[in-house]
Amino acid sequence: MKKFGLLIIGGIAxxxxxxxxxxxLALAISLVILYYAYKGFMKTDSKGMKIFWVIAGIIALCASASNLPAVIGAAxxxxxxxxxxxxxNKEVTAEKESADPFTNFERQWAEMKKNN
Known part of the structure; x- marks a missing residue:
């Protein structure tokens, strides 16, 4: 039954x-533009180019911040x-517990320590 639930959730996702x-993809592009605007702002010494990079950065920030469907897609x-x-994980854990001969020993050892 758990596999069926996982299948349904995975299918919807x-x-x-x-x-x-x-x-x-649009979010990724706007974040790349924002990154390059920041790098360009930090590298330049010209006041006019700094203003240009700030404007480009603000536009890219607005484009990336308003992209709610991309956040839903990432979720x-x-x-x-x-x-x-x-x-x-469920299949591997069940096989690992049955294949490990020390599982019962470690559990019993912990119980014996609690009793003493």
């Missing part, structure tokens, strides 16, 4: 991620990652 790929990508990790 994948659809949301695919629907928001274009806004995520969907993270949810998809968590679902993937949980999907594979």
């Amino acid at each position: 994948a659809i949301v991620l695919l629907a928001n790929l274009a806004p995520m 969907a990508a993270y949810i998809l990652y968590v679902v993937y990790k949980k999907w594979n």
Whole structure:
């Protein structure tokens, strides 16, 4: 039953991620422009170029800050990652516990220490 729930959540997250790929690309481009505006501002000594880089930076900052669908897409990508990790983690953990001969020994040893 847990696998079915993970499948449903992963499917919804994948659809949301695919629907928001274009806004995520626009966010990445605006952040790159903002980075280069900052670097250009720091490198130049001219007052006119500093004003130009500040204006370019403010425009890029406004474009990236107003891009809410990209943030939703990033959250969907993270949810998809968590679902993937949980999907594979359950199988590996069950196999690891049964294959480890010291699991019961360590548990019993901890119980004996508590009793003494």
